[in-house]
Amino acid sequence: MSKPKLVEKKYLIPFIVVTSLFALWGFANDITNPMVAAFRTIMEISNAKAALIQFAFYGGYATMAIPAALFVRKFSYKKAIIVGLALYATGALLFYPAARFEEFNFFLASLYILTFGLAFLETTANPYILSMGDEKTSTRRLNLAQSFNPMGSLLGMFVASNVILSALDSEKRNAAGELIFDTLSAAEKVAIRTHDLAIIRNPYVALGLVVLIMIVVFVVTKMPRISSANPHSSVGASFNRLFKNKIYRSGVLAQVFYVGVQIMCWTFIIHYAENLGVPKAVAQRYNMVAMVMFVSFRFVSTYLMKFLNSRKLLLIFAVGGMITIAGTIFIQGMAGLYCLMATSAFMSLMFPTIYGISLEGIGEDATLGAAGLVMAIVGGALMPPLQGAIIDLGMVAGMPAVNFSFILPFICFVAIAWFASYTLKVYKRKA
Secondary structure, three states: OOOOOOOOHHHHHHHHHHHHHHHHHHHHHHHOOHHHHHHHHHOOHHHHHOOHHHHHHHHHHHHHHHHHHHHHHHHHHHHHHHHHHHHHHOOOOOOOHHHOOOOOHHHHHHHHHHHHHHHHHHHHHHHHHOOOHHHHHHHHHHHHHHHHHHHHHHHHHHHHHHHHHHHHHOOEEEOOOEEEEHHOOHHHHHHHHHHHHHHHHHHHHHHHHHHHHHHHHHHHHOOOOOOOOOOOOOOOHHHHHHOHHHHHHHHHHHHHHHHHHHHHHHHHHHHHHHOOOOOHHHHHHEEEEHHHHHHHHHHHHHHHOOOOOOOHHHHHHHHHHHHHHHHHHOOOOOOHHHHHHHHHHHHHHHOOOOOOOOHOOOOOHHHHHHHHHHHHHHHHHHOOOHHHHHOOOOHHHHEEEEHHHHHHHHHHHHHHHHHHHHHHOOOOOHH
16 A cells, blocks of 8 residues: 655645745744844834834734634635735735834834734645645645745845844944944934834835735635535534644643744844853854754654654654753853754754644644644743843853753743653554
């Protein structure tokens, strides 16, 4: 008996087109992260107010994930993707009037609408990829599609660093390393603010135009009509079945922990490197190397799933993450930084694998289930502030607080390892 194909020929074109979406939302995520610091300087606002950028970004996911799932149930994956792309383009293009009016709240609203679109795309594209073929290869297929997400992230990081941040007049410093912007008159600041907001605006407007092209691509491409659910089935019954499903419930929690560990490791690698005397610009390069490792091992793990059960591989990678994070905590030197970078390799398979395991075998409840797993992205907003509070302590238990703070990612990996071990036992019992 031949093994089922990863992607059947009849699904190849739709698979390629839908997979392109993973890079699109990866780009949006990582071009936006550095904007917190940029807006703080340009708009002369507090760190707390500037952080509302992330609140708006994650808030869009939390707000729109379930409505997106209900839309898919009533209509189709293709229509939901087109709506998601339309919202994405609208939010990106709204950066043009936001920059013209120079109003921070306008930028927040633009990002909020943009992530309405991302919530539609993630709630739709993930289960759509899972459904394009045999269920036995579904998790591996999603890992392959998700491999293109960090490629978009890398491009977003590159554009943020080399197209936006490097061109901002407000970031120029004098010989003493102080911001020149802080010493200027009000009139001079107004001119720089107008210039810098235009610099931020342009990549988002260009992105909006690219997304409009993608809408045309989806309109003209024949997509498989795969039903996500019985449109006449009860939504309440679906929620009830999902709530009673222990593997799904555990998967949502595991996803919260995973997204938390990802954002913590990628956010605070710069703090860790700075504590070793590495300048921010150089530290960002270490972060990009970590992302390259993440991308590379996503493909490696997808290949390994040909030979190892996805649950077992998730368990191995979770234990690997625990080991590298332990090195990050206890090794005070460059070796500790290298351990932190290596952690990205072990994170590589986690999001799509947790996603695939959690939705396996839940049938018509998959779309609402996907919404819960997309809402778990809020873990990226909940945990980093806790780690930042630990870092602010300076020293903890006789070691630099930045080292000790990685106890939080360690705990997250323990939770993921438990989920992998539990689902592996259930799988063996059923087998």
